[in-house]
Each structure stands twice: as structure tokens, then as C-alpha cells.
Amino acid sequence: MKINTKVEVDAGTRTFASGLLPDLIAALRRSRKGDLIAVVGSDPGIGPALEAWCRFTRNSLVDTTVEGGRTRWVVRHGEAPENGGDDRPVGSRLWLYTNFDCNLSCDYCCVRSSPKAPRRALGIERVRRIATEAAELCVSEIFVTGGEPFMLPDIDEIIAACAAAAPTTVLTNGMLFAGRGLATLRSLPRERVTFQISLDSPTPERHDDHRGKGTWARAWKGIEQARAEGFRVRLAATVSTEAEAEEFEGFLDAHHISAENRVIRRIALRGSAAQGIALARADLVPEVTITAEGVFWHPVGAEDEDLLVSRDIFPLAESFAAVRRAFDREFEHQRALARIFNCA
CATH class of the missing domain: 3.30.110.40 (TusA-like domain)
Structure with a gap:
């Protein structure tokens, strides 16, 4: 595009x-x-x-x-907004794209997920090996995302494997917590699993404009359902402007949502987005991200060639090392430029 x-x-x-x-x-x-x-x-x-x-x-x-x-x-023109994870060690967080198909077609999706997108599933066997090796590497957090993870019939096994290795956050639109989805929800360990559910605005209009008619109400129902089942729920808004961010902060304050349970981020000019903040690799502190296609620099561009680090996932220790080497090269280049321009 x-x-x-x-x-x-x-x-x-x-x-x-x-x-x-x-x-x-x-x-x-x-x-x-x-x-x-x-x-x-x-x-x-x-x-x-x-x-x-x-x-x-x-x-x-x-x-x-x-x-x-x-x-x-x-x-x-100018640098990207500050990245809040600058002091986080590379490799402390691990992102898994379990799939790329979704029940929604959000117009700013950074990986172009939709009902028509190929699933490209990571698969339970690879997830189990990743989880085992991640525990050995002392990963402190695992994030399970997609696509919509609850589209997968074995998502319960996937989340359970990740949660056994490290505290796990599942990113979801919260709309599939019924029938099999509700049974899956109830089977998961409350003390090891957090849900991050997308809600983009205080009222339905803007959220539904991006995600589809009726989706705000269904997302709010999913938030309430997960809370009722005893899970920690983090609300995540994707916004276009600072004004929208401030408006959503007020909504969260009114609903007594604590600071650690809120995420407000700007639209990234990746994937399906026609506008947003353009992000290059140099703008992003790396967070190891694994998909069925390989290892990526950051979840915001988990299908983009410029953020691909390696096609080889295993051994996981080497994947982590590849990301760290790339990060070191990035900063070595910056240091070299600084030395070149040292005037005194």
C-alpha cells in the first residue's frame, strides 16, 4: 500500500x-x-x-x-512519540501472534486481520515449545494476540501453556465469550491470566466507526463478563488524537479504572491504517514477537519485512539473541554517527 x-x-x-x-x-x-x-x-x-x-x-x-x-x-518529520518501554530489558516480554484471522475488520489493524485473512496459526505444538523455552530464558510476561485468539478451537490449551511459563495477557475484542468461548474463559487460571480488551471511545460512535456497528456494546459486555468470572481486565483504546486520549482518560476515571489497567495508544501507520503515526524500526524498542512466519522486532509490524529479524523461531534463545544483536547494531550505528560528528 x-x-x-x-x-x-x-x-x-x-x-x-x-x-x-x-x-x-x-x-x-x-x-x-x-x-x-x-x-x-x-x-x-x-x-x-x-x-x-x-x-x-x-x-x-x-x-x-x-x-x-x-x-x-x-x-x-520529527521523531516518534516516546516509547514507554525504554528501560525494559530486551527479551523480558514475549509476544505470540497465535493467528491472523478475526471476526472483525478494524480499519486500522496493524497486521491486516479480518474474517477473510488467512489464519496462519502458530499452533499448539510450537506454542508449547516456545513456552517451555521462554520459562528457561526467564521471560517475565507473555502476550497472546492475533487476529482474534478466541477464533481458535485450542486457545484454551495455548493460553494454559503460556500461563504455566509466565503471567500471560490475552489481547481480545471480548466478543466471543459465549458458548465454547465462555467455557474456555472459565477454564483459565485467574491468577496467571489478564485480559486486555479493546474499547476505543467512551460512547459507541467512534469505536463502531472503526470496528463495525454494535461492536462497542458487545465489547463492554465482554469486559463485564471477564470481570464477573474473576479476571483482571485491562482496557485498551486506540485513538487518533490527544483530544481523544484525554476524553477516554476521563471515561476511565469515571469508571474507576486504575492506571495499571488502562492502555491508550495512537493509531500506527501500519497494516490497514490509512493514517496514523509512521513508525520505523529505529523508533521502537524491540519486543520479541513470534508468528508462524518467524521472529519480528515488535508486535506493531508483525508481518512487515522491515521488522522481520529471523525466519527461524527455534531455538528460542537464538531468536532472542538475534533481536539483541540487531538492537546492538542499531545503537552502534547511532554511536558511530555521534563520533563522526564530534567537533571538539
């Missing part, structure tokens, strides 16, 4: 050595923090220089595509 940008710079055959830099500076002056700028050129050598320029100027290179012999680089 082509990312829409505020400014387009046609570099032609120019590079940083032959006149591109003034156009980039002019593009920054015509844009605001958070806006996206596209640079289109026929010389692929622009890429490494553009990445270095972004690091020096505290902007971010967020996307690269090639079409018809020309490359299109997308730069975000």
Missing part, C-alpha cells in the same frame, strides 16, 4: 552529492512535526545517505518501496 505524504520531492537522478539536500530542507520547512515527506529517485544509493541524514537531523525513515525502477523513501 502506497503511503500518502504531505510533501513529494522528485530527486530525479540527484543525490546528496549533487543537490538533493536543499530540496529536503525546503520540504521540512513546508511541513510540520509528524508530517510525512516522500523522496522519489532513480539512484538507490540515496537510501543509506538518507538514513544517515535522518539520524543526524532526528527525523525517521519509515518506508522504502521500489516501483518501475524508481525508489520511494518516506521520511517522517
